[in-house]
Amino acid sequence: MVGGGACPQQESAQIIYPVPAPLAPPSRYRLFKGSERQLVERSVVTLQASGFYWGPLPTKEAHAMLEREQIGTFLVRDSSQGNHLFSVSIKMESGPVSVRVLFLKGFFWLRELFSDCPVKLLELAVEKCQHTPLRCQNGIQLTLSRPLRRTRILSLQQICRRCIITHHGREGLAELPIQPALRRFIEDFPFKI
Structure with a gap:
């Protein structure tokens, strides 16, 4: 076959069944957009x-x-x-x-x-x-x-993070001279509770 666009014989004999759309995972929540x-x-x-x-x-x-x-x-x-x-x-x-x-x-x-x-x-x-x-x-x-x-004892990092947020607030983080890794850790969960 010269310059042909046909599939080889073996593949053309293959039967293709329609595949149903996958079921959405069960959810009791409405969809959010x-x-x-x-x-x-x-x-x-x-x-x-x-x-x-x-x-x-x-x-x-x-x-x-x-x-x-x-x-x-x-x-x-x-x-x-x-x-x-x-x-x-x-x-x-x-x-x-x-x-x-x-x-x-x-x-x-x-x-x-x-x-x-x-x-x-x-x-x-x-x-x-x-x-x-x-x-x-x-x-x-x-x-x-x-x-x-779930875990009653907080890690030392979590206690320090809470203390920093309590004393300086979320707004005061930018002014603190702390290392970037510590800043990211605090910003990941900037809450007092």
Whole structure:
């Protein structure tokens, strides 16, 4: 065959079956697009770095874990309701309660507080609760004081990072004479909690 464009005999005899499109992984969350998707992905990474994000922990187990903790201790977990991403379970005087974190128009909401980062939102909630509790629609007052981490003992680097952020704030990092590697470590998780 000269200059032919036909396939060799062996390949042309091959039967090609239509391949169905792969199934999307099961998800109980709505689909996010563009910047909203990036925000949610970044938020999950930040929550995982926090040490107090417990993933798909059932409500009953979260409440059992918090039962023996101090009042105000909280953890973040996946919401058991499909139209919400996260829930915060908190040890209250009356026992553990869970509150959904709303995600609306690019912001995470916990009562009247909001932020584009769930860890920053919880940091704001802890600061606010030092003065006044958060009020729920049903009259329950929420007090958040400290997270329940998967690992209770922080590394020396984590303790130093928290101390630097507490004393200098996120805004003050640029002015500190610290090595680039340390600066990156602090900027990876620039939160007080």
